[in-house]
Amino acid sequence: MAEFTTILDGLEVMMRLGIHPHEVAPQRVVVSVEMTVVYPGPLGDDAIEEVLDYDFVRAGILAMVAERPFALQETLCEAIAALCLSDERVRRVEIETMKTDVYPDAAIGCRIVRERQI
Template sequence: MFVSRSQAETQPGEAPVRRLYRILVRDLVLKCLIGIHAHELLAPQRVRINVDMSVLEQAGPLSDDIANVVSYEDVIDGIKVMLAEGHINLVETLAEKIAELCLTDERVETARIRVEKLDVYAEAASVGIEIERGRQ
């Protein structure tokens, strides 16, 4: 007999415990056209992207099936498609678009996105933004 993980952690009369896990994409470095300055309109520059998603764990027994989890491969492919679509003015805009991409999967509760430009200032390793978005 299989008992769901959420059932196993609750007592009779209690609401099931919501279990979350995290999907991470760390230090994804890609080239893209981003920025508001004239030189940024002409040449791609490196950005580093970090994604941290809190995902609602499925109810029921654990299964070894990719269909039952949020795929980091889909997130990375989606980001690559987004960057190939053309110029983006602001790192803030890119971060928002990535958060929207992550939240298209109903299992994703929150998405924390960091976007950094790597080659803007010789004196700084990077400049960028971090946002966190969730379901309303």
């Protein structure tokens, strides 16, 4: 068995996220994803067909935030975790979202960890 960590870090999206009246307009949110991916054995070929193609995670997040607003960062994190875990090779995922422009002196975020139930 071969275990890798695949990381998508600092994906900036404009989306509707929040519960406050000033959050009706899209705002900048930074998303980071860290996935533990397990393969049946060592990788032999230098071919994308052997590994998780992280394009599906990025494309899935972009589609998700374009389709609907989210009230809570926690809900957004759960939705992204479900997307990642839809690939059977993903055993563990850590998601972090940061609303970077809410306060002039700090970002506000949420982080979750989800593991596949075996």
